[in-house]
Amino acid sequence: MLTFDHVYFYYKKGQPIIDDISFTIRTGEFVSIVGANGSGKSTVAKLIDGLLLPRSGTVKLHQLDTAKPADLDEIHQQIGFVFQNPEDQFITTTVMDEVLFGLQNIRVPREEMRGRVDAALRAVQMEDFLEAMPHQLSGGQKQRVAIASILAMQPQVIIFDEATSMLDPQGRKQVLSIMHDLHRQGMTIIHITHHMEEALTAERILLIHGGCLQFDGDPLTLFETVAITDYQLQLPFTVRLHKILQLEKPLAVDWKEGIRSQWSIN
Amino acid sequence: MVYQLNNVSMNYSLRMALRNVSCTIEEGKWISIIGQTGAGKSTFVQVLKGLIANIDGDYLIDQYPVKRDAKGQLMVIPEIGFVFQYPEHQLFETTVFKELSFAPKQLGLSSTQITERISKILPQLGLTEDILPLAPFQLSGGLKRRVAIASVLMMEPKLLIVDEPTAGLDPVSKAALLQLLKKWQQQENRTIIFVSHQMEDVAEYSDEVMVFHEGHLMGQLDTCTLFLEQSHLLEKIGLSLPESVQFLKIVEELSGEKIKVSSCREQEIFEKVLPLWRARGLQNV
Numbered sequence: 001m002l003t004f005d006h007v008y009f010y011y012k013k014g015q016p017i018i019d020d021i022s023f024t025i026r027t028g029e030f031v032s033i034v035g036a037n038g039s040g041k042s043t044v045a046k047l048i049d050g051l052l053l054p055r056s057g058t059v060k061l062h063q064l065d066t067a068k069p070a071d072l073d074e075i076h077q078q079i080g081f082v083f084q085n086p087e088d089q090f091i092t093t094t095v096m097d098e099v100l101f102g103l104q105n106i107r108v109p110r111e112e113m114r115g116r117v118d119a120a121l122r123a124v125q126m127e128d129f130l131e132a133m134p135h136q137l138s139g140g141q142k143q144r145v146a147i148a149s150i151l152a153m154q155p156q157v158i159i160f161d162e163a164t165s166m167l168d169p170q171g172r173k174q175v176l177s178i179m180h181d182l183h184r185q186g187m188t189i190i191h192i193t194h195h196m197e198e199a200l201t202a203e204r205i206l207l208i209h210g211g212c213l214q215f216d217g218d219p220l221t222l223f224e225t226v227a228i229t230d231y232q233l234q235l236p237f238t239v240r241l242h243k244i245l246q247l248e249k250p251l252a253v254d255w256k257e258g259i260r261s262q263w264s265i266n
Numbered sequence: 267m268v269y270q271l272n273n274v275s276m277n278y279s280l281r282m283a284l285r286n287v288s289c290t291i292e293e294g295k296w297i298s299i300i301g302q303t304g305a306g307k308s309t310f311v312q313v314l315k316g317l318i319a320n321i322d323g324d325y326l327i328d329q330y331p332v333k334r335d336a337k338g339q340l341m342v343i344p345e346i347g348f349v350f351q352y353p354e355h356q357l358f359e360t361t362v363f364k365e366l367s368f369a370p371k372q373l374g375l376s377s378t379q380i381t382e383r384i385s386k387i388l389p390q391l392g393l394t395e396d397i398l399p400l401a402p403f404q405l406s407g408g409l410k411r412r413v414a415i416a417s418v419l420m421m422e423p424k425l426l427i428v429d430e431p432t433a434g435l436d437p438v439s440k441a442a443l444l445q446l447l448k449k450w451q452q453q454e455n456r457t458i459i460f461v462s463h464q465m466e467d468v469a470e471y472s473d474e475v476m477v478f479h480e481g482h483l484m485g486q487l488d489t490c491t492l493f494l495e496q497s498h499l500l501e502k503i504g505l506s507l508p509e510s511v512q513f514l515k516i517v518e519e520l521s522g523e524k525i526k527v528s529s530c531r532e533q534e535i536f537e538k539v540l541p542l543w544r545a546r547g548l549q550n551v
Contacts, residue, residue, distance in 0.1 A: 036436040037407035084434065138303040165434055166351075168303045168463045169506055194436050234437035237466075237509040244536050245543055256516060263520045263546065 001027055002048060002157060002188065007057035009043060009211075017043050019211040020057075025190065027156065030183040032202035032219070033192045036232030040211040041192045045159045048190065050075045061157070077106060080150030080158040084165055086142040087135070089149070095121070095137075096130045099149045106153065120152035121145075124178055140171025147178060157188040164198060176201065196223075196236040200253055207231060220250055267328055267345070267424050267457075268292055269314065274323035275481075276309055283309040285481040286323070291425070294455040296448065298468040298489075301478035302504060307461050310478065311427045314459065316343040347423030351430045353414035354402070362405075362413050363398040370420050383420050390450045391416045392442065408439035412446070419450070425457040432467070444471055469493060469508040469530040479503040493530045510535045517542060 002025040009018035018040050025031050035041045046052040047059050050066035061078055064071040083089060092098045099117045108116065121127040124144040129137065134145055143163060150158055160179060164172040176198055183189045193199055200219045207215035207222060209231045215222050222228065223239045235243070238255040251258035269291040276284040284306050291297060291314075299307045312318045313325070316332065319339030325332045333341045350356070359365040363384070370380050388395060391412045397405070402413050415431065428447065432440035448471050451458045462468055468475060468489070475492050477484040477499055485492065485499055492499065493511045500507060507515070510532040517539050518525055525538050 037434075037439055140303065162434065166430075169465070170302060170504055194434075194440075196437070229438065232436040232438035234441075240532075241513065244540065256512065259513065259516055260520065263517075 001025070001062055003058070003060045004044075004047070005058045005060070007047060007054045007059060009047060009052060009054055016211050018047065018054075021208070021211075021213045022057075023206060023213060023216055025157075025188060027188055028183070028186050030180070030189045030201075030203045031191070031206060032199040032204070033190060033206045033208060034194070034196070034199050034231075034233060035208040039208045039231075041208050042161055043211075044206075044208060045081070045161050045190065045192055048157075048159060049079045049081055077153060078156045080153060080155040082143070082146055082150055082158060082160045082163040084162040086139075086146035089146055090134045090142070093133055094130070095126065095132050095134055095145050095148075098134055098145055099152050102149055102153050116152045116154070117148075120148040123151055123181070124148045138171065139167045140174045143167060143171065143175050144178065147175070151182075155187075157190065158182065159190045159192070161192045162194065163191075164193065164195065172198075194233075196228075196234055197238075197253070200236045200238070207233075224250070269425065270324075270326040270329070271313070272324040272326070274313060274321050274325065276313060276318060276321050282481050284313065284321075287481075287483045288323075289476065289483055289486050291457060291459070293424075293457055294451075295473040296451055296458045296460060296471050297474045297476060297486075298472040299459060299461045299476050299478065300463070300465070300468060300505060304480075305478040305503075306481040307478050308429065309481075310476075310483075311348070311429060311459060311461060313340075314343075314425075315346045315348050315427060316340045317348075344421070345424040347418040347421055347426040349415050349418050349426065349428045349431055351433055353418070353431070354407070354410035357402040357410065357414055357417075360401055361399055362402055365402055365413060366398075366417050366420050369417060373421070380420075383422070387416050387419045390419065390446065390453070392446050408435055408443065411435065411439075411443060415443075415447075423456070425459065426451075427459045427461070429461040430463070431460075432464075440467075447471075465506060465508040466510070466532070469511060470532065477503070477505075490527065490530050494527075508532075514539060521546065 004021050004023050007018055007021045008016055010016045033041045033044060043052065047054060050072050053067055059066045061075055064075050066075055090098060092101055096117060099120055100113060103113050103116060124147050126144050126148060134142060164175050167175060179189050179191060191202060199205055202219060205219050205222050206213060215226055223235055228235060238251045238253060241255055242251050247262060272288050274284055274287045275282060301307050313321055321340060325340060332343065335341055357365055359368060366384050367380050370383060393412055402410060432443055444467060447458060472489045474486060475489050476486045487496060493507055497507055511530055514525060514535050521542055527534055527538050
């Protein structure tokens with residue numbers, strides 16, 4: 001369980017970036033964090049990971065407190081971070097070394113390493129690329145290697161910070177599908193995104209605006225009840241379609257079958 | 267100005283990035299470049315700007331070959347502006363005014379000429395003069411991006427290449443930026459080359475689309491022709507149609523009627539499909 005309790009954060013006193021945010025994310029949840037540029041989403045992510053510390057309030061992963069230096073190592077191991085641009089985190093010359101690097105740093109026993117690398121690469125379907133150079137892979141493949149290097153650390157929570165925004169549609173689909181696979185296996189997924197189609201696939205959405213939590217609930221309730229364009233966001237296509245056609249029931253994320261069945265009902 | 271490539275190929279050490287590409291880019295159009303990662307899109311726009319010097323084939327501007335240096339290599343084409351992904355990473359001056367003045371100063375423009383250009387370009391990007399004394403790094407992501415693009419427009423490019431210019435922007439900032447670029451392109455009768463993975467944006471803003479796959483130019487087509495009549499081209503290379511166009515096609519299939527549209531913009535598609543949808547409902551009441 002991950003808990004934000006009355007968290008404030010600022011760089012300059014009197015100008016809060018995060019202004020009294022509280023929420024709890026249960027183990028195994030898939031949560032999307034949405035909001036305009038500069039709303040505070042990435043700051044929330046950094047506070048979760050202990051990369052930033054709250055000025056007041058607490059951020060806890062179970063009983064581990066990000067404000068306690070003694071807890072930080074454990075928190076960093078339990079929470080993985082996948083960034084927008086995978087190239088920012090590549091430092092070695094082969095995919096295998098890339099995935100091994102984190103394990104060497106946390107001193108995983110040598111005999112355990114190879115098993116973890118293979119399992120992590122299998123989970124993202126990159127097991128055939130062990131000797132490949134990360135920089136020669138496609139955008140989607142690079143991001144999958146970045147995810148594998150996080151998975152090898154066996155975290156409980158993975159934060160994807162706009163991790164699909166630089167990918168082509170195929171790469172986006174692959175990465176989103178991996179997020180859902182990991183979620184089905186019980187991992188807690190936090191997905192920060194501007195793509196409302198992707199946010200719609202989450203179990204729960206947190207909408208942040210001006211450093212405050214404006215909405216915390218299920219995606220359909222957000223899109224049905226909140227004027228999200230006021231927050232610089234756009235309704236997903238399926239919701240736009242539902243509204244414009246004045247359908248009684250919302251359409252699924254994959255709206256095509258819904259349109260066909262509605263047509264036959266009409 | 268008309269830009270023309272004839273049988274242009276470009277070979278990186280391990281692979282052919284462009285294979286016999288021939289195309290003509292006319293003035294005053296918004297042309298989108300689409301294709302999977304590694305299809306040759308970035309290489310193509312870099313060749314267009316003259317950033318890749320050693321190409322095979324011919325590159326002509328207004329029917330004249332592009333200048334080459336003593337070694338026969340292509341030279342950078344100054345009248346083409348290039349906005350890279352995340353252009354705000356290139357900001358470095360202490361104020362927006364200095365940032366916008368930097369390149370024109372290198373060209374030897376006078377202070378008066380620079381001020382005139384700034385006054386013209388700021389409103390084109392939805393900016394006001396209040397922003398000039400501010401440090402670029404203080405600005406929000408969307409504003410930073412606009413300042414970075416404004417600094418390219420200060421060079422008054424005849425053709426502007428924008429490579430995923432909205433990556434990382436929230437949906438409203440993204441739409442605002444694209445609308446401003448469209449307005450600039452139409453008002454100034456300039457050409458925009460727009461590299462994008464977002465089919466909805468391609469449908470919304472483009473006059474023409476160039477489709478790349480494994481270094482080949484598979485087609486250069488009017489936007490509606492591509493999406494409505496030649497969509498097999500996209501299916502073949504694993505690209506999806508914009509969702510609004512998929513919706514149109516499903517309703518056409520269900521109704522057995524051809525729906526005439528003059529553009530592939532979502533709003534027009536909804537406007538044309540809605541009466542058919544409603545009529546269907548009424549018939550069965």
